[in-house]
Amino acid sequence: MTKSTQTRRTALKTLGAAATLPLWARYTNAQTAAPVKVGFQVHRTGIGAAYGRWYDRTTQAAVAKINGEGGINGRMIEVVAEDDGTDPKRGAEVVEKFATQHNCDVAFGTLFSHVVIGSAPSAGEMKLPYFVVSEGHHVASGMLNRYTLQPGITDVKSQVQAMAPFVAENLGKKVTMVFPDFAFGHDHRDFFTAAIEAQGGEVLEHIAIPPSETSFTKYFPKIPRETEVLYHVMVGPAVLTFVKELGEFFGPSRPEIFGFIDSLEAVDISSPGLEFLEGTYFWEGNPRYAQAEQTEYDAAYRAAVGVDANGASLSDAKDVSTYAHMFGCWETLHVLKAGMESAGYAGPDDRGKLIEAVEAMSEMPEGFDHPQGAKLFNGKTHQVFGHQYISKVEDGRLVLAHTTSIEDTLYEDEVDYTTQPL
Amino acid sequence: MRVWVYLIALLSPGSALAHVSEQGFVLLLPTGGYILGGAATVALTVLALAFAPKAKVEALFKTFRLPVLRAIGIRFGAQLFALIVFLLCIGFGFIGASDPLRNPLTLLVWTVFWIGLVCIQGAFFDIWRWINPFAGAARLGADAGWRAPFRLPTYSHWPALVLFIAFAAFLLADPAPSDPRRLAKFALGYLGFSVIGCALFGPRWLVRVEVMTVLMRTYRQSALVSGGRLGVWGWRCVRAATPGLALALLILALLGLGSFDGLNETFWWLGQIGVNPLEFPGRSAVINETVAGLLIANIALIVFYAAFIWAGVRLAGGNFAISFRVFAPSLLPIAIAYHVAHYLTSFLVDAQYVKSLVSTTFGGEQIAVTTGFFNTLATVRIIWLSQAGAVVLGHVAALLVAHALALKLYGDRKAATLSQLPLALFMILYTLFGLWLLASPRGA
Numbered sequence: 001m002t003k004s005t006q007t008r009r010t011a012l013k014t015l016g017a018a019a020t021l022p023l024w025a026r027y028t029n030a031q032t033a034a035p036v037k038v039g040f041q042v043h044r045t046g047i048g049a050a051y052g053r054w055y056d057r058t059t060q061a062a063v064a065k066i067n068g069e070g071g072i073n074g075r076m077i078e079v080v081a082e083d084d085g086t087d088p089k090r091g092a093e094v095v096e097k098f099a100t101q102h103n104c105d106v107a108f109g110t111l112f113s114h115v116v117i118g119s120a121p122s123a124g125e126m127k128l129p130y131f132v133v134s135e136g137h138h139v140a141s142g143m144l145n146r147y148t149l150q151p152g153i154t155d156v157k158s159q160v161q162a163m164a165p166f167v168a169e170n171l172g173k174k175v176t177m178v179f180p181d182f183a184f185g186h187d188h189r190d191f192f193t194a195a196i197e198a199q200g201g202e203v204l205e206h207i208a209i210p211p212s213e214t215s216f217t218k219y220f221p222k223i224p225r226e227t228e229v230l231y232h233v234m235v236g237p238a239v240l241t242f243v244k245e246l247g248e249f250f251g252p253s254r255p256e257i258f259g260f261i262d263s264l265e266a267v268d269i270s271s272p273g274l275e276f277l278e279g280t281y282f283w284e285g286n287p288r289y290a291q292a293e294q295t296e297y298d299a300a301y302r303a304a305v306g307v308d309a310n311g312a313s314l315s316d317a318k319d320v321s322t323y324a325h326m327f328g329c330w331e332t333l334h335v336l337k338a339g340m341e342s343a344g345y346a347g348p349d350d351r352g353k354l355i356e357a358v359e360a361m362s363e364m365p366e367g368f369d370h371p372q373g374a375k376l377f378n379g380k381t382h383q384v385f386g387h388q389y390i391s392k393v394e395d396g397r398l399v400l401a402h403t404t405s406i407e408d409t410l411y412e413d414e415v416d417y418t419t420q421p422l
Numbered sequence: 423m424r425v426w427v428y429l430i431a432l433l434s435p436g437s438a439l440a441h442v443s444e445q446g447f448v449l450l451l452p453t454g455g456y457i458l459g460g461a462a463t464v465a466l467t468v469l470a471l472a473f474a475p476k477a478k479v480e481a482l483f484k485t486f487r488l489p490v491l492r493a494i495g496i497r498f499g500a501q502l503f504a505l506i507v508f509l510l511c512i513g514f515g516f517i518g519a520s521d522p523l524r525n526p527l528t529l530l531v532w533t534v535f536w537i538g539l540v541c542i543q544g545a546f547f548d549i550w551r552w553i554n555p556f557a558g559a560a561r562l563g564a565d566a567g568w569r570a571p572f573r574l575p576t577y578s579h580w581p582a583l584v585l586f587i588a589f590a591a592f593l594l595a596d597p598a599p600s601d602p603r604r605l606a607k608f609a610l611g612y613l614g615f616s617v618i619g620c621a622l623f624g625p626r627w628l629v630r631v632e633v634m635t636v637l638m639r640t641y642r643q644s645a646l647v648s649g650g651r652l653g654v655w656g657w658r659c660v661r662a663a664t665p666g667l668a669l670a671l672l673i674l675a676l677l678g679l680g681s682f683d684g685l686n687e688t689f690w691w692l693g694q695i696g697v698n699p700l701e702f703p704g705r706s707a708v709i710n711e712t713v714a715g716l717l718i719a720n721i722a723l724i725v726f727y728a729a730f731i732w733a734g735v736r737l738a739g740g741n742f743a744i745s746f747r748v749f750a751p752s753l754l755p756i757a758i759a760y761h762v763a764h765y766l767t768s769f770l771v772d773a774q775y776v777k778s779l780v781s782t783t784f785g786g787e788q789i790a791v792t793t794g795f796f797n798t799l800a801t802v803r804i805i806w807l808s809q810a811g812a813v814v815l816g817h818v819a820a821l822l823v824a825h826a827l828a829l830k831l832y833g834d835r836k837a838a839t840l841s842q843l844p845l846a847l848f849m850i851l852y853t854l855f856g857l858w859l860l861a862s863p864r865g866a
Contacts, residue, residue: 044523044600045522046705047865050793080520082520083522083598083601085597085598085704086704087703087707089597089704090598090706115704180700182698184700211700212693214449214863237443237445237449237864238863240450241446244450267443267446268797268798271799306790312794313794315792318798319794320794320797
């Protein structure tokens with residue numbers, strides 16, 4: 001809390017200093033100040049393109065808002081978008097281009113973990129602050145560097161861990177996990193198994209599905225009869241087939257089912273074939289459907305990005321957004337603004353100061369800049385923590401059933417980046 | 423250090439966010455039935471052709487004269503305009519938006535030209551003769567009194583074939599073919615190369631070396647309208663002169679590229695090269711595999727085609743080398759059908775970016791690009807059946823063309839039909855392959 005007061009105080013001071021300038025000087029300054037250049041590393045092509053499109057829309061909306069409110073320290077944000085092809089090697093090249101060719105102040109916006117991990121060393125070498133929006137655990141795990149931060153979206157470890165109390169208390173303690181047999185699925189397996197055991201529950205069976213599988217019927221008989229909760233995190237093109245076959249296997253008598261919306265991000269929940277999901281639960285990074293108790297912040301954010309109450313594009317009700325993730329772009333850009341203003345950021349020479357200013361942040365109250373909810377930033381691990389949402393499918397809509405506390409998402413620090421030199 | 427990071431990257435989670443979208447719905451469609459239906463349609467065509475009298479088949483290829491615009495001046499003007507647009511877009515490639523979907527050059531080359539214009543050229547009419555910027559540049563030189571000092575030392579299409587393979591490798595294997603700056607360098611370099619080639623060797627350069635003109639002149643043979651006449655798809659293949667070996671191979675390479683561009687995204691191919699289909703590591707990580715796959719696919723296609731042609735010659739008599747060249751153009755309708763089918767989905771999305779760019783250029787609003795049509799079973803079914811329909815139609819047209827070519831070569835129905843049996847089998851198998859490709863799960 002103290003840190004955030006300092007931030008506000010510093011911001012006020014900056015404002016006060018500006019106010020003491022003669023009017024013409026302020027005016028001139030606002031007119032001639034070079035823009036803050038934000039290198040936007042966007043998945044325009046490759047497997048991340050569908051996410052990239054919504055990350056782009058959210059970014060444009062956030063920049064329009066921030067610029068409309070006077071920019072950062074009176075300077076407008078200019079977005080320099082570069083496609084990384086959802087390709088780690090290109091990602092590294094793009095980050096270098098931001099630093100050396102485009103003279104960007106920061107790099108921002110990467111989603112896919114392998115691209116983040118491929119790009120972060122370049123950001124470190126170039127000493128370019130790199131604000132990722134990837135929800136991977138790689139930032140907080142300590143594998144990256146001082147210049148890489150994730151202040152706008154929570155990481156998968158905290159997300160998975162925070163599900164366990166709700167699952168154990170409301171759905172059941174005997175869990176069977178179905179997950180794709182590679183690192184993404186293994187993370188869920190490891191994080192959730194430990195978390196449910198801490199709640200006095202147990203995982204009866206881990207069913208790992210080969211990534212190339214497109215039919216799942218033969219795996220279902222492995223689900224133990226005494227299973228109370230089925231936890232699934234299937235991804236890729238065969239997800240809809242998975243749901244359909246699961247429905248055919250269980251019929252009307254099924255265990256409780258809990259999944260991650262990553263499986264069905266940007267898919268219409270009311271699609272034919274998904275009826276079986278009725279009554280099942282999903283983790284959501286940010287509730288896709290506007291809820292009865294929707295905040296004014298979420299309403300404003302939706303309107304700015306152009307998303308309707310069902311999480312779809314205002315211009316096409318079938319164009320469902322990546323609502324559970326894309327808020328991260330919006331919030332990260334607002335953190336960037338707060339960080340630059342608190343650091344008195346004037347140009348690339350102040351990049352180190354910017355890193356320190358963001359590291360000094362802690363509480364981020366819910367608001368127009370944080371419409372997903374309040375957050376707690378850990379300056380040592382460069383990772384933000386926040387509320388997680390659990391929604392139940394009711395009448396083909398995701399209805400919020402539970403909001404976790406931030407405490408549920410916390411875990412012990414695995415790194416202290418502040419000990420690394422700037 | 424870097425190597426270590428990449429290794430970790432390959433093992434790390436998060437790439438799993440790859441989108442479900444239309445692929446998920448395609449897997450829910452009864453594609454098995456559709457595939458059998460498509461292959462059966464092609465097989466029935468074979469049967470019908472076997473019993474069709476010669477005159478009936480020839481009648482199919484009747485053409486009708488259309489009122490033609492014979493205004494050379496307008497054409498030159500249009501070509502010059504296209505050249506100016508191309509040059510402007512190259513300029514914007516260097517200095518414009520670095521976002522490929524907001525840069526005119528990337529959209530011009532990959533969406534307008536490579537998808538839009540090639541499809542129009544191969545399926546409908548010869549648009550290239552009106553907007554060929556290379557021809558515009560050559561004509562500009564000629565009008566200025568420039569005379570080429572050398573004669574092109576070859577009359578064959580070998581140089582174009584080599585350039586086409588290079589282009590295909592750039593399209594499929596280059597890590598960043600959409601990057602505006604990179605594309606601008608390639609485009610400017612290639613335009614310069616072509617202009618110098620024309621200046622040194624005269625306009626024959628355009629029809630023997632300049633690969634885009636060669637490609638477009640080849641594809642016009644499968645179009646409905648060509649040379650001011652309207653006929654069924656592929657009618658001009660039947661009337662055109664027998665291609666030389668290099669051009670025959672170029673036609674095979676067109677189909678080879680169309681087949682591999684698609685195959686390389688399937689779970690099956692990713693499994694072959696040891697890539698997790700749910701965690702594609704990016705184009706940079708598979709450059710060698712992609713180039714090798716492209717070459718292998720082309721060689722395999724040539725070998726299979728040759729084997730089926732050889733079998734036909736064994737059955738009906740004739741000369742293998744001649745038959746190999748004679749029947750190659752019958753593959754053009756299939757190649758263009760693959761092109762249409764493969765690019766339909768990306769065109770539906772990227773054309774919106776083109777529209778948005780045109781709109782903002784003329785002071786209009788940015789258009790909110792949607793992919794909502796990938797999100798419902800009904801629209802995905804329409805898209806899939808359109809793709810499959812194109813593939814089946816392409817094969818039916820190819821069979822008709824091949825049969826007409828056989829009648830021309832052998833003169834009588836019996837020998838022609840006999841010679842066509844292996845090639846017909848080839849086309850039925852290729853239909854199955856093409857439809858399987860559309861129905862396969864993709865991960866890249």
